[in-house]
Amino acid sequence: MGVLFKQYLSGDKIYTCSQCKTHCTDHGQLISKAFQGRHGRAYLFSDVVNVTLGPREDRMLITGLHTVCDCYCITCNSVLGWKYEVAYEESQKYKEGKFILEKAKVQKEGSW
Amino acid sequence: MAPPHPLAVCNGSSGPQQTLGSRGLVNRTEYIRVLEQALRALGYDSVAEALEHASGIVQQPQQAAAFRQAVLFGSYDEALQLLPSVAADDGVMDRARFLLLRQKYLEGVQQGRTAEALQVLRQQLQPLRVQQQVLHSLAALLLQSGTGSGAMAGVSAAQLEQGRAVLLDELQESLMPSLLIPERRLEELVEQALVTQLERSRYHNSLHTRLSLFSDYQAGAEQLPTQPNQVLEDHSSEVWCISFSQDGCWAASASKDGSALLWAVTAGERLENPRVLLRQPVPCQLVAFSPDSQLVLTASLDSVVRLHDVQSSKLLRSFPQGREAGVVAISWFPCSRQFLVATHKLLAVYGTQQAGAAPQRRLPSCHAFVYDAVVLGGCIISVGQDRQVAFSRLSDQRVEHILESGTVTSLHLSPCHRFLTTNLASNCVHLWQLPPGLGGQALAGDGAAANGHAAGSSDTLVQQCQGLAAGSSDPFDELPSAPLHEYRMADARPGRYVLRSCVGGATSGFVACGAEDCLLRIWSRVSGEQLACLSGPAGCVNAVAWHPRNPSLIACASDDSTIRTWLAPAAQRGRLG
Numbered sequence A: 001m002g003v004l005f006k007q008y009l010s011g012d013k014i015y016t017c018s019q020c021k022t023h024c025t026d027h028g029q030l031i032s033k034a035f036q037g038r039h040g041r042a043y044l045f046s047d048v049v050n051v052t053l054g055p056r057e058d059r060m061l062i063t064g065l066h067t068v069c070d071c072y073c074i075t076c077n078s079v080l081g082w083k084y085e086v087a088y089e090e091s092q093k094y095k096e097g098k099f100i101l102e103k104a105k106v107q108k109e110g111s112w
Numbered sequence B: 001m002a003p004p005h006p007l008a009v010c011n012g013s014s015g016p017q018q019t020l021g022s023r024g025l026v027n028r029t030e031y032i033r034v035l036e037q038a039l040r041a042l043g044y045d046s047v048a049e050a051l052e053h054a055s056g057i058v059q060q061p062q063q064a065a066a067f068r069q070a071v072l073f074g075s076y077d078e079a080l081q082l083l084p085s086v087a088a089d090d091g092v093m094d095r096a097r098f099l100l101l102r103q104k105y106l107e108g109v110q111q112g113r114t115a116e117a118l119q120v121l122r123q124q125l126q127p128l129r130v131q132q133q134v135l136h137s138l139a140a141l142l143l144q145s146g147t148g149s150g151a152m153a154g155v156s157a158a159q160l161e162q163g164r165a166v167l168l169d170e171l172q173e174s175l176m177p178s179l180l181i182p183e184r185r186l187e188e189l190v191e192q193a194l195v196t197q198l199e200r201s202r203y204h205n206s207l208h209t210r211l212s213l214f215s216d217y218q219a220g221a222e223q224l225p226t227q228p229n230q231v232l233e234d235h236s237s238e239v240w241c242i243s244f245s246q247d248g249c250w251a252a253s254a255s256k257d258g259s260a261l262l263w264a265v266t267a268g269e270r271l272e273n274p275r276v277l278l279r280q281p282v283p284c285q286l287v288a289f290s291p292d293s294q295l296v297l298t299a300s301l302d303s304v305v306r307l308h309d310v311q312s313s314k315l316l317r318s319f320p321q322g323r324e325a326g327v328v329a330i331s332w333f334p335c336s337r338q339f340l341v342a343t344h345k346l347l348a349v350y351g352t353q354q355a356g357a358a359p360q361r362r363l364p365s366c367h368a369f370v371y372d373a374v375v376l377g378g379c380i381i382s383v384g385q386d387r388q389v390a391f392s393r394l395s396d397q398r399v400e401h402i403l404e405s406g407t408v409t410s411l412h413l414s415p416c417h418r419f420l421t422t423n424l425a426s427n428c429v430h431l432w433q434l435p436p437g438l439g440g441q442a443l444a445g446d447g448a449a450a451n452g453h454a455a456g457s458s459d460t461l462v463q464q465c466q467g468l469a470a471g472s473s474d475p476f477d478e479l480p481s482a483p484l485h486e487y488r489m490a491d492a493r494p495g496r497y498v499l500r501s502c503v504g505g506a507t508s509g510f511v512a513c514g515a516e517d518c519l520l521r522i523w524s525r526v527s528g529e530q531l532a533c534l535s536g537p538a539g540c541v542n543a544v545a546w547h548p549r550n551p552s553l554i555a556c557a558s559d560d561s562t563i564r565t566w567l568a569p570a571a572q573r574g575r576l577g
Helices: A090-095 B028-042 B045-055 B062-073 B076-086 B090-110 B114-128 B132-147 B149-153 B157-174 B185-200 B458-470
Strands: A014-017 A023-026 A030-037 A040-045 A051-061 A064-073 A079-087 A099-102 A106-108 B227-232 B239-244 B250-255 B259-265 B271-279 B284-289 B295-300 B304-309 B315-320 B327-332 B338-343 B347-351 B361-363 B370-376 B379-384 B388-393 B399-403 B408-413 B419-424 B428-433 B485-488 B501-504 B510-514 B520-524 B530-534 B541-546 B553-558 B563-567
Touching (some): A030 A099, A051 A079, A064 A090, B028 B045, B028 B185, B062 B157, B090 B132, B090 B157, B239 B284, B239 B553, B271 B295, B370 B408, B379 B408, B419 B501, B428 B510, B485 B510, B485 B520, B510 B541
Parallel strands (some): B239 B541, B327 B370
Antiparallel strands (some): A014 A023, A014 A106, A040 A099, A079 A099, B227 B563, B239 B250, B259 B271, B284 B295, B304 B315, B327 B338, B338 B347, B347 B361, B370 B379, B419 B428, B501 B510, B510 B520
């Protein structure tokens, strides 16, 4: 489908997709490690690259009702997590526009 | 002492109205004076004089005419005497004096009258308080000519005349234009009007335009290539790149099915006779023709760059880049004997005739990761993950940056080397205007001759001096800080693929780019508006190429495994050149 454009991140602490090693995000974008995804622990990041977003859907999560879009790795199309589009409770508004990546789906590049 | 006001010299200020033209912008006196100058320039002196008698308006006052004559005949002393009466104010008189004396000195040197020239230098130029550097370089010319005396002696009358005409143009800045009308003023005004008409017509795309003074130039949309011409289905998978050779006789395409095809462009503007350049199990990403159209490079996903001959379509050399390298760009130097291969971390220069497979030269890259690179003369333009477009000059290692607003996925240089388009990941294209002379001289050591500094040649002598006085500026200091235009594709969502745009058309007047929504858009380079939106491909349009010699032909490579071409309707009806 055309030549995929893969962005590369510079820095020492990079998270990559566990299946295809495409760069996803950087340690500097990490906001919190205390989240629960569908398959265990998940991290909250402010910005992620090399992902495409699926359609918006409303989901009832542990913290309440949210509108989210699933994120897919552009190279291997595996679901890495989701992006918060709208949060319906005031205390959850800080998550809007940020990404959740599941710990099982990403790995650290190199040893750090 | 201020010179007399020109209108006080001429009469005829009462009577007929003072402004002409439908908008009342043209001053009648000026109009008649310019007409008189044009008549004299055409050789009709008697007609000009008759006009002066009849209208009562002289072209220029006596002292201005005398000054002009003095300069053109080379009697510089007389010109110096007349200077105070024609100069605009005292401030510029020094500069005018310097120019006159310099020309006198140079002519003396050229004609071998060195004693006279020395006298000018010592007694007349010295007291003018000119910069020491300039005086020294003028003196150096005297020494140079002394040694190569043979070549100095014969300076033809035509060259003298030319030099004096150039001097008059330079002096214009110091003189009041109302006293001494700039040379060829009417022709200059008419040409300005014609150029404006050309620029105003958004669709202007023909090589041979006949501009007439009788009616305004109108170019219609039939000059844009919007009529589908061919659909070539010779590839079995997505086509990723397409390119025309500089001489316009060949086209090459690279595809995901691992093959690169070489097409011949016929006189009937059709791409025919595909020959296989390359067939590999891994997709072929890039093709690039050399500037002399004899060689073509292909790059595949197995990180091997291959060199092929165009006429025989045979493989000449291969340059493997290392297993996980990933070639992002290949680009030729203007000499057609060296090319640049850019991988994610490295820019390397190779020669076509080199012995081994190692690069001739490895260049430091200022980006952590390189996304695209292109060669412009002696300068390399590269773009990387830090959103900077870096210009690095090979001769002195100078590097300058332009900051882009988003991540750049690909670069394209226009054939005239004046414009650069950058494709952003946010689905838009930016057009940047590059300062002239950015490429500069070619790479040292490739045998190309440098700019003519041959000592002993008489006309470069004058050129050298004129360059010294003017002070040349480095184009690297004049890089733009903002793009000229931003062209948006319909989709606002960030795109996933690398799309290649191009600049083309008769005067590089158009920017074309394909998009993921399967449409090919053409924008005007001058005004920035979208002129055409072509449909036809059934997949993402990956690359677009505009024919460099024939502005009515455009081709695109698409994900539906086709290469499509479009022609301009005016060309199909045989009206365009």
